[in-house]
Amino acid sequence: MSLTSANNVGIMAETPLAFRFLARCDRFPDAVAFAVYPTGARVPSRMLTWGAWRDASLACAARLLDFGIEPGDRVAILAGNGLLWPVVDVALQLCRAVGVGLYPTSAPAQIVALLRDSGARLLFTDSEAHAADIRAASEPAVADIAIVVDGARGGEVTSFATWCDAGAHLLREGSASTLLEARIASIVPDDLAALIYTSGSTGEPKGACITHRYLAASAASIAEVLGIDGDDRSVSFLPYSHAAERIFGQSTRMLSGMSAALVEDPTDVFPVCAHFRATVFGGLPRLFERLYEATEIARANGTDPRDAIAARLGPDVRLATSGGAALPQRVAETLDALGLPILGAYGQTEHLCIAMNRVDAIRFDTVGTPMPGTTVRIADDGELLVRRSALTFSGYWNKPEDTTAAFTDDGLWLRTGDRAALEADGSLRITGRVKEIIALSTGRKIAPVPIEAALTDSPFIAHAVCHGEGRKFPVALLALRRDMVTAWATSAQLSLPWTELVQHAALRAMVQEQVDRVNATLARTDRIQSFTITDAEFSVAGGELTPTLKLVRRVIDARFAPAFDALYAAAARPTGHT
Template sequence: MATASTDTVAIMAETPLALRFLARCDRFPDSVAYAVYPTGARTPSRVLTWGEWRDASLACAARLLAAGIEPGDRVAILAGNRLLWPVVDVALQLVRAVGVGLYPTSAPAQIVALLQDSGARLLFTDSVAHVAEIRAASDPAVAGIAIVVDAARDGEVVPFTAWCDEGARLLRDRGATTKLEARIASLVPDDVAALIYTSGSTGEPKGACISHRYLAASAASIAEVLRIDGDDRSVSFLPYSHAAERIFGQCTRMLSGMSAALVEDPTDVFRVCEHFQPTVFGGLPRLFERLYEATEIARATGSDPRDAISSRIGPDVRLATSGGAALPQRVAETLDALGLPILGAYGQTEHLCIAMNRVDAIRFDTVGTPMPGTTVRIADDGELLVLRSALTFSGYWNKPDDTRAAFTDDGLWLRTGDQAALEADGALRITGRVKELIALSTGRKIAPLPIEAALTDSPFVAHAVCHGEGRKFPVALLALRRDMVTAWATAQQLSLPWSELTRHAALHALVQEQVDRVNAALARTDRIQSFAITDAEFSVAGGELTPTLKLVRRVIDTRFAPVFDALYAAAARPTGDA
């Protein structure tokens, strides 16, 4: 069993984060909270101070009360990285409503299903296209939802600016102000503040109930580990509908006073960093892989790899954090050697702050030690368990059976579903998913995650998928890092279309070397017997990746079934040897 300090986290959890937010805004009203960078912009279009954020959220909150929103009512937000998100999210916390985040990339049927599941009374969105999709569904379960749009009036919805302007007018009335003050004063830590739907990489999304206590405790735990304060600058570019940006990002900023660049288009993140010059940079592994690729290309062309980093994220980053999926060890080690320490972290929507590396004790082969307020142990079957605490979710929305199954029989320990090992120094090593074990026809069970992580330690492999359920041996499907492969091809004086390049014998030989290195460290029964390279690039839009860039195995297994079948068929064919 391993634990970390709990006193500070427990104390901070007793006060809802929204109240600490108001106090900070009163103390530092003129300090910058957000600098907004529209799509393609190199400079911000506007700056939002803490005082302006407070005033906008209070106006929105007053209008919510006028609309009849009661404590516990669900209100959905379907928007990209725009000011609508932090303004509305804080307003919902203040009036004790439950904010339901929806991914803007979701299909119309998924949006309608989650609106129906949550029972949302009101929807805020930044797109009239989303409005049209919802109306077109003609689903009676969502027909009565009022919609507020951060766009021009279309006759059927309320513009967001008009909504907030009306709220500001209401606050000039003492009665409305008194009503809002009373609602804010009634906030209690165990109220549900948010529904965060899990990404559904292994099944249908479930709404995780997140309390005000969870938000406050998580922000305190993160801020303590990262030693963040109001002088720090960060970048907001991940979806707010996911726990990473909503809690690790926004809630930590609300507590610490750290400012942020609000990047409307995530593909602009490096361009924005060059101007905004953050001191802290949090991202998913793919962002750091792109930095790594840039440094390798710089080396190959005789440039300084450090310049490749600073030209993309600025010169002032003192630390970076990576979560959502495993960061290849080669990537982490290379960037650290070039002056960019990356703290690998591990958590889940159900308990975001499980473990993280520390600045003074970085290990690239583990996810670090438990975070403040978190206690872990390893079950007899190897599953990682997390002691229920202020940092743990309250259960799944309207799913009591799933909630019970998420904990041990005594209700005290959260089942993460991950297999793990606890190192002598207290660091956690994630070794696989309990439900993602591959059962070979021989009875042997293989954990694919460590093998896949080792395969992506190659500079050329972006994603690896092990396959072998019910088969005699495992095989792998590999998707490549296009920039790295293209740079290699240029050096080899190969000028071929991408689909031909991925089939080139010399490239296959390079990848085979990595497969051989991985196999050398595996038991004979676990070795990859054959592999295929796809010219497809896995993506969220394509369905192969979740919004946090984890593999969606059921999609890949189905889509590439002919490829896997061909690998086994080739292995079964006689070789012609006597």
Template sequence: MADTAVSIFLERVRADGDRPALRLLAAGGAARDETLTWREWAGLSRSFAAALVAAGLRPGEHVAVLAGNGVEWPVADLGVMMAGGVSVGVYPTSAPGQVRQVLADCGAVAVVVDTDAQLEKVRAVRHELPHLRIVVATQADGEMDVLSWAEWIASGSSALAALPEIGHELAERTHGARADDAAILIYTSGSTGEPKGATLSHRYVLASAASIRDTLGFRHGDTALSFLPFCHAAERIFGLHTRILVGMEAGLVADHGRMWEAARDFRPTIFGGLPRFYEKAADALRREQAAAVDGERVQWERTLFLGRERSRLRRAGESVPAELEREWAQIGASLLERARGMFGGHMRLATSGGATLPLHVAEYLDALGVTVLGGYGLTEHLCAAFNRPDAYALDNAGPPMVGTEMRVAEDGEILIRRGALTFSGYHGRPAETRGAFTADGTWLRTGDLGSLGDDGALRVQGRKKELIALSSGKKVAPLPIEAALAGDPWIHQAMLYGEGRHFVSALIVPARPALEAWAGEHAADPDDPSVADDPRLYRSIQAAVDRVNAGLSNPERVRRFAILPLPFDGDDLTPTLKLRRTVIAERHRDRLDALYQEH
């Protein structure tokens, strides 16, 4: 039997069968606490797989899951692969048209949904999906065209018990899979165009999980929350399949809005999140700091002073003097406990991905004992670069991960050598698959711009396709400038604009703490949308823009900007919280056009 995602899962079941594997958390929005052992998980997945085989699933066909972070996701994911199928995720936030697009593109023959709302999305487009034969809903509503989750699992169990040929066929498919067979189809978030399905082989899954384990030092017995969408590569590979390989228990958070409550209840040792979660933690701590008075205020200031020096020494690879470590730990004991307590109190490792964590946030948390390791990857090659627990920086993505080799092309594009960690291609798109690699097929073209330092660490400088081409012919990479703007205490979010124009402009969202402080000084209401047009606020933001502009070349400088009263959210962002630039630009077309009048 080849090493596949299923074979590694079954090895884990044999080793840890009666240990908890999945824990559905009431604190995370579930109806009740529920624990599944590795053996119970395997039994449900086998029944799910048998139901697929009995229903006529052919090897290589696609089965989709449109659901949140409940037990159905991991059970279905392994079940599909046991049956020889390819597991496809659909973002829970998808509109009906987006659901149709994914299911039609992959030709899904079955889909699992977990709520009435998700079921209605499928029903709305089912007439456009001729390949879709099976719909399984956690809570079916009695309609003839939908099976309940309980009915589906029971049908698989019955088929195994009554039909020996089903068990035989299932065993053949489970044990006959090859490492290069397709295991998973992950759709990119589509920030720059129509989503494409990236095919990931069993080899990709296992090599990536091993690279994550070896790079970050995950170990048997670690625990982690699962609150990011399973349909994204980070949670599917970095989360689910790495946890299987290592032997980690997962706390499933059904409502990511209750993630902090879930962390306090589950107390994970590993915390992997997007930058926004760490920004919220830092904002909450800063509010406590701002409210501190007298001795407590002195405690905050001294702790942060010592913590920043400690962080600087650690990042430089120098030893921290015992006296500094002792004073920081003693004076800041209650503050450090508070910071770590936000993540459950038992966290030994925190990671951030999907976008760049603002430097001021990373530095602030590190000074309070929460070191957040940043990295870089993409669906097509998730394990690209990552900082290490014992050697890290806060302003870069770290050196290549175990098993990865990268270089930078003459035009600045980051290239990754094709190997076991690289995807197999885009489903049904041979031309785009060829275009994803260099002409000789050796290097994956990431589409990102970057540089490699003398220490081998990667600095990502923006998207190649997102370069703003000014009418002068100059090209501007927006990502590092936006990150610098968001690093100022006055600015929460920024998006640069200027394609075809003769200078760079920006849409800017003020940072809430700074806005509230300004409003208090000027007798203004920070929640009044008209405050964005106040010239006094504009002057304060202008000073922040000027600070960033001072470090930029003339074509890169933000000449004019508009203040937005509300943050980018919802349709403005991809599921991994990257800016949908074309959507935002169209939404604010009048404001942007006004910036170029009489210029």
């Protein structure tokens, strides 16, 4: 069985997004495109209009041509959510170069590895420290790369302001304008526009090849479903180097005219969102869990939970979207009942938005129906397949074998690697990973993802990791939601250090109740036989989470191996597991 959502996305994809961007800037040059909020700021330090965005990107592009950037050359961007990203990204599209996004949180060795893999000729960054790390690299392929630094104060790098000023001067002279106009006019939909490296949650990062066609089709599909236009306001705080912000954010804004607040520090997202009065809010499950926690604390304190949402998102949010991982059903249902509809979505870098709930048909137990222009079907082994289309990537950079393996033998269907089921109403339910299976020593195979999602449908459990490869039965490692646990401790008049609090008998009993509830829905062989609670909080910096907050199992399995071993050792004792 296959299911498709038809529309005119294919037609929209024939016009490169860069052309639509320039047309919008010409029509609305004085409209605000970005408000910039530096770390800790509660008011913007700078506003950038659509006309100023266009002018800055054209100047940057002119200097890129003067530097010698040819169509297809790779140029890397290593920066947070400041103006550098949107200005350079558009400039690269205009001159047919390929933008390579790098995560600002990456270690120097990871940055060097991706620069080497992409073959980037030039790097734009907002950090002199990053520039110094690259200059110090012993890797010959990247040690001599040209570097442009936003805010640089001299030295061996070029400042971004100087770079753009030089480009503006070239345009005023006249000859550069002719060259740039010719380069822009030569853009075709199948040109490569970006390399977006996968997060590495299931292995080493791979550079997904993204065309101008993909950018335009994806933006059109998203804008159509969400009904976004130039009156909408959003908040940009997720890393631009990830597909969610690069496409769902940047490309959709370029098409629709939606303005955005650029949040330099993601921890400032809620106060900035409230001040900017966003109308559309896209985030990861953890952010909505924090909202949910705030509403629960408000209830416990006898205040209106709706006020807790308004204080964080502002009064104008009409809808929110969640992706990257499963949103706990309890969280979605609670926030929806309080007036915040959250459209759960599902996608991958290789095909950005495969399915999404709709405002008039929200289901909290599925990821919604296929997006416009997307066709899906379920393979005989349960894997979700997506029909190759304008919204699908072109392959992995310099990895022909991986590219071939990403599609079915006929090359027509993208293998998502996820198990799924189609509901009677056309909604898609993700049930686990095809390869993310725990094989017990008994021969029983267990899909951990649905079990972990069910465990986190608790006010207290932030992350759950099932474990059991080669063992007789599965166990779990649980990390708790600090705000909820702290609020519970306050109400219970407990004053203990965090390391002691997470092991408190009363708290463990409540966690055990959730484990029991989940176990009651599982086959006997699949039930969590024992669990341990860690006082650690999973983080990107700690390596347990990807930048989009997915679990990195290989890191967690290695780091917490002693804890898992202790669970099995306790179960082996005569007085232990029953």
